[in-house]
Amino acid sequence: MNRFSYIRAENVVGAVSTARKNPQAQFIGGGTNLLDLMKENVARPSHLVDITRLPLRHIEETSQGGLRIGALVTNSAVAYNAQVELRYPLLAKAILAGASPQLRNMATTGGNLLQRTRCYYFYDTGTPCNKREPGAGCGAMGGFNRIHAILGTSDQCIATHPSDMCVALAALAAVIRVTGKEGERSIPFSEFHRLPGDTPHLDTNLQPGELITAVELPREGFATHHAYLKVRDRASYAFALVSVAAALELNEGRVQEVRLALGGVAHKPWRDTEAEALLRGKPATLENFQAVAEAIVQGAKGFGHNHFKIELAKRTVVRALAQAAGMEQPS
Known part of the structure; x- marks a missing residue:
């Protein structure tokens, strides 16, 4: 694991400012994916910006009749929230289909959105991977690729996105709320993640230093069917x-x-x-x-x-x- 500095953010503006000043900085909440990546020497952040003290742990109704889920709400808290179970059972079921109870108790909503692929070659620093090192090649294409993608692939990458929660959010047409140097903005879920193209190292359309603050669900949750x-x-x-x-x-x-x-x-x-x-x-x-x-x-x-x-x-x-x-x- 490489050396890094640790900073605890006291507010959203401060967290974004710190991340913008340090291009290799990463936000950390539950850390259930990031810490694994750091241990494997796949992720090498120069700074960790701890956001666990930020006021992003609430689930509340929006003015449009949907639900707003704070970025730091744990997966367990979302899955067992009474309003989610009643109005968005598809989301609750998807979350409970993933990981283990221990991981769901730590993993956050924002972190789940930013999960990296579980491709064997991405995690193995002794093999070529364009996601980990652009231009290195893709070991999966000519290697063991049983778990890999069949849709939206490119000649650069055939990795898959690992999240269960995100599949339900895609079906529900959720909206991602983020804050960056230009202030707040909303990203439709369909535009949040990227296909690999010729930039497989970029998983999302977040701008440098932007922080996910919430996920907003629309009024319609398809609770019946x-x-x-x-x-x-x-x-x-x-x-x-x-x-x-x-x-x-x-x-x-x-x-x-x-x-x-x-x-x-x-x-x-x-x-x-x-x-x-x-x-x-x-x-x-x-x-x-x-x-x-x-x-x-x-x-x-x-x-x-x-x-x-x-x-x-x-x-x-x-x-x-x-x-x-x-x-x-x-x-």
Whole structure:
């Protein structure tokens, strides 16, 4: 682990100012991912800016009728919050599908958004990785890539985003509130994370020194018809091979509104609004669900060991939609 200085921020403005003055600084809250990266010598911050004393631990209603979740609210606190369980059960279920109780008790909402990939080659400093060292190459493309991406990849990177929480937030169309040198701004969730392109080392569209302060959920939480389905190698404490957050609004068996987000398949939570549109106004049938699933993976590409994810993603989408619609599960 490299040497670094430690500073405890007393307010949001001070935290942002400190980070801006030190380009290699990083904010630390729960530290459940950052400390691992530092131990493996993957992350080498020059300064750690402790934000745990900032007033960002509240869950409160917004003026638009949604919920505002402070960046320092723990994953456990979100999942077991009465309003989240009642109005946004999709989010609660996604959070509880991830990590372990001990990690969820420490991990923060803001930190979850900023999780780095769990690619083996990213964590192994003895192998090439464009995310860790731009221009070094991608060891996963010609290596063991069973857990890697099938959508939105580039010739620079095929890593996946690891978060369960973020898949639900993508389906719910959340908004991220951040503060930086220009003051506060809002980022639609779909624009927060990046695909790898030729800059795979950049995971988000945050500007240097910007601090996440909250996540805002819209009024509509799809509490009646929703499902979070996570396919993984073991029943708990494992990252998704494929996960699907499905949310439906039904009227007499027809789909009035649909949201679909996939995890474990891309560099960011994957949402295809064109594929969603194929289902809008149609009867909620397995045949129509299958058509949407086919559309979502139309541009998918496997890299050897992860070819199976293409078919797995289709089946998981169909099953999640059927579960959300309250239908008998397909075999």
